[in-house]
Amino acid sequence: MGKKVTIRDIAKMAGVSVTTVSQVLNGKGKRFSKSTRERIIKLRDQYQYVPDFHARSLIMKENINTIGVLVPNVSEPFFGTFVEGVQQVARQEKLIPLIFSANRDPKLEKQYLEQMVERSIDGLIIASARMTTEMINQALINRDIPYILFDRNYDQEGARVQTDDYHGGQLAAKHLVELGHQRCLYLGVTNITENFKQRLAGFTSVLQAHGRHFDEASDVLRADLSRRGGYQAAQAVVDSGATAVFAANDDMAIGLLRGLRELKIRVPEDISVVGYDDIALDEYVYPQLTTIHQPIFDLGIGATKILLDRIHNQHRDETVEKFPVRLIRRESTGPCHMV
Amino acid sequence: MGKKVTIRDIAKMAGVSVTTVSQVLNGKGKRFSKSTRERIIKLRDQYQYVPDFHARSLIMKENINTIGVLVPNVSEPFFGTFVEGVQQVARQEKLIPLIFSANRDPKLEKQYLEQMVERSIDGLIIASARMTTEMINQALINRDIPYILFDRNYDQEGARVQTDDYHGGQLAAKHLVELGHQRCLYLGVTNITENFKQRLAGFTSVLQAHGRHFDEASDVLRADLSRRGGYQAAQAVVDSGATAVFAANDDMAIGLLRGLRELKIRVPEDISVVGYDDIALDEYVYPQLTTIHQPIFDLGIGATKILLDRIHNQHRDETVEKFPVRLIRRESTGPCHMV
Structure with missing residues (x-):
């Protein structure tokens, strides 16, 4: 556990300035003589000197x-x-x-x-x-x-x-409308942020354009943005009487799948579930999750x-x-x- | 986007040394007069000075x-x-x-x-x-x-x-032996490292102690340490004729569950699967994964x-x-x- 050799030590031993050592070791020492360069490099190897990040960043910040x-x-x-x-x-x-x-x-x-x-x-x-x-x-x-x-x-x-979160919401609604669903829920987050608002707005717009009843008071459930949140919302989803759910993200959807399974609700026969994100996991859960893909x-x-x-x-x-x-x-x- | 104020600027404006500024701003300035300390702190606030990490770490490394x-x-x-x-x-x-x-x-x-x-x-x-x-x-x-x-x-x-990986392997084998399994596989990794060797050794020891045939040549499958690796190993698992599989980790086990499902093999009726790690996901896959818990x-x-x-x-x-x-x-x- 040798004491750390500094750039000053190297400079002293080589008989040159700190700047010279710095420039040579950073490949910018062409203007110095070959023997100076070799002397410095030899000392570096001999003492296993590593340029200190802090010192170096003060000298040549642009390189890091x-x-x-x-x-x-x-x-x-x-x-x-x-x-x-x-x-x-x-x-x-x-x-x-x-x-x-x-x-x-x-x-x-x-x-x-x-x-x-x-x-x-x-x-x-x-x-x-x-x-x-x-x-x-x-x-x-x-x-x-x-x-x-x-x-x-x-x-x-x-x-x-x-x-485009708005478009993502539209795609989810369009898919569920095409499958004939009349009553769709949005499983959203308690602490709503703008991207989730956009998804909901896109979802709502398509449902309403196709004459589906959808209003936030009755058709939006809120839960924690996690697998656990989706899992805990399962009973409320069943109680709502909806046949399809669009979840705010895949984690929530995967939690919901688990909750519905424990309640003996079949997916998709009884309730369809759409997620959001397309995380790698979606192909490993059962049933595999329909979702909106984000790259x-x-x-x-x-x-x-x-x-x-x-x-x-x-x-x-x-x-x-x-x-x-x-x-x-x-x-x-x-x-x-x-x- | 104002120009960054340095510790030198503050020192100059306060009419003191850089070291004095550094010590006062790091709460070590008791030996300086109250008016000096107040002058420095006022300048800091006025110019929204933030101590630069690099400079500071050279001065008082032990605090970071x-x-x-x-x-x-x-x-x-x-x-x-x-x-x-x-x-x-x-x-x-x-x-x-x-x-x-x-x-x-x-x-x-x-x-x-x-x-x-x-x-x-x-x-x-x-x-x-x-x-x-x-x-x-x-x-x-x-x-x-x-x-x-x-x-x-x-x-x-x-x-x-x-x-204790060895003990983990023992626990998996003991569980499968108690369930009456005669032929068990280990689904291991291609690039085996010591902890996996230990799990396998523990697993083997218990199987052999209970008179089960188990040798590495025929009873260890190798795959990539990932969900994909486990998924791709499903056909080989089925072909082996084993009724139980101990996977090197949960990711592999979860992949295997998916692969077996696609091959219409029922878990656990046809094949039992034990994972390793106890990742949060285990409760969300179907069937929920039996595993060796690591904290x-x-x-x-x-x-x-x-x-x-x-x-x-x-x-x-x-x-x-x-x-x-x-x-x-x-x-x-x-x-x-x-x-």
């Missing part, structure tokens, strides 16, 4: 690209897949992604953002439903750090990647590429890149059997 | 606790839950956990470790099956950075948290607490903390119906 990725919960399949997309670009571009998972706690989100600012992060990907542009700018203390917003951001400024992995790739572009080119226009959604029909939806 | 958490794949439920445990302690202890997901790529694992060293990380939690102590020490270049090993580490030195969340908490202790107290003894495993019986196992 570190991005912070703030997600609500990395153990949710949706965000796990998103982060995988970020990581794929990071590997190709020699980026270091630092992942922060703030558990949907706004205080913690702010605290983590501040931490990232302190660490001189080069850019940020922020997936937060609850932080407004104002809150973000406050946390960034008006530092000029490029960031990309992701998921649940509508009423905000700033560059972002987005899917989650591609969203991770897209967000990272836009961010990189902004870091390198100082773009400050407010790019909004839209990604398509589509219906994936599997086993959890079927024709309405009610007379 | 950042830990790196290297996992194979954060989007696997097992590691997602582990990271949640780490984060719980981090929130309580004002730690910053930086999560690195290296996708089981040894080159990337080494590269990330080196990055963490460069970033003057205070401690590391390393979940890697493939890195030996030698490889880790090489990446850490013998720096005195405390680290904790997690998952798949047996033949290694170093502090770690661990569960994953607690392992995350335990690893972080041991690491913190080592960071603060410079402990260098090689603590090995063992966590218990147990059988969780659900719906995927039942009595053997073969005559």
Whole structure:
């Protein structure tokens, strides 16, 4: 466990300045003599010197690209897949992604953002439903750090990647209408954010255009945005008398499938279920889940590429890149059997 | 987007040294006059100055606790839950956990470790099956950075948290023997690591003690350690004629359930399936998965607490903390119906 050798030690031993050592070791030492360069490299190897990140970042900050990725919960399949997309670009571009998972706690989100600012992060990907542009700018203390917003951001400024939640809601309703369902429920979240509002608005518009009765007071159930939340809502779904349910996301839908099974309700014979997201799990549950596909992995790739572009080119226009959604029909939806 | 105010600017405006500003803003300025302290704090607020992490860490490194958490794949439920445990302690202890997901790529694992060293990380939690102590020490270049090993580490030195894989394998076999199964398979991984060897050894020992025929050549199938791997192994499982399968982990078991369902094999009537880990998903698949429970969340908490202790107290003894495993019986196992 040897004492850490510093750049100053190397410089002293080589009889040159700290700047010379820094430049040679960072491949920018062409203007120095061959013997100087060799002497420095030999000392580095001999003492197993590793440039200290902090020292180096003060000297040549532009060469280090570190991005912070703030997600609500990395153990949710949706965000796990998103982060995988970020990581794929990071590997190709020699980026270091630092992942922060703030558990949907706004205080913690702010605290983590501040931490990232302190660490001189080069850019940020922020997936937060609850932080407004104002809150973000406050946390960034008006530092000029490029960031990309992701998921649940509508009423905000700033560059972002987005899917069309309204259209997603429309696709779910259209599918259920075509299957002959008369009474459809929306299983939404207690703490509603803009993207969920959009899904509901699209869903409602199509149902009403086809003469279905649908109003928020009677046809929207609220639960926690989790498998457990969907599971716990099963009895209320059955009591409602609806023959079809559109869940706010796949996790809720998968929980609902479990709850309905325990109540001996058959899916899709008795009740059809549509989810949202198309997480990998959908093919492994029974019955396999019909859902609205969001290109989650591609969203991770897209967000990272836009961010990189902004870091390198100082773009400050407010790019909004839209990604398509589509219906994936599997086993959890079927024709309405009610007379 | 104002220009960043530096500690030098503050010092200049206050007419004091950089060190004075640093010490006052870090709560160590008692030896300076009240008016000096107040002047500095007023300037900080006025210019919304945030101490730069790099500068600060050079000055007072001991106050910042950042830990790196290297996992194979954060989007696997097992590691997602582990990271949640780490984060719980981090929130309580004002730690910053930086999560690195290296996708089981040894080159990337080494590269990330080196990055963490460069970033003057205070401690590391390393979940890697493939890195030996030698490889880790090489990446850490013998720096005195405390680290904790997690998952798949047996033949290694170093502090770690661990569960008893051998006992886990025994519990699975005992359960299947009690249900009357004569021919049991182990669905293992292609790239076998020590923890999987231990599970298999425990499993084999109990089967043989009860007079069951079991040898590796005929009774161990190999597949990729993923839901997809388990899914693809379904036909081979059926062809083997076994009535029970012990899968290397829950992901594989869940994939196998899907594959068997598509082949019209009933679980547990035709084939019983036991998983390993007890991920949250097990209760949401159908049939619900019988498994060997590992306290994953607690392992995350335990690893972080041991690491913190080592960071603060410079402990260098090689603590090995063992966590218990147990059988969780659900719906995927039942009595053997073969005559």
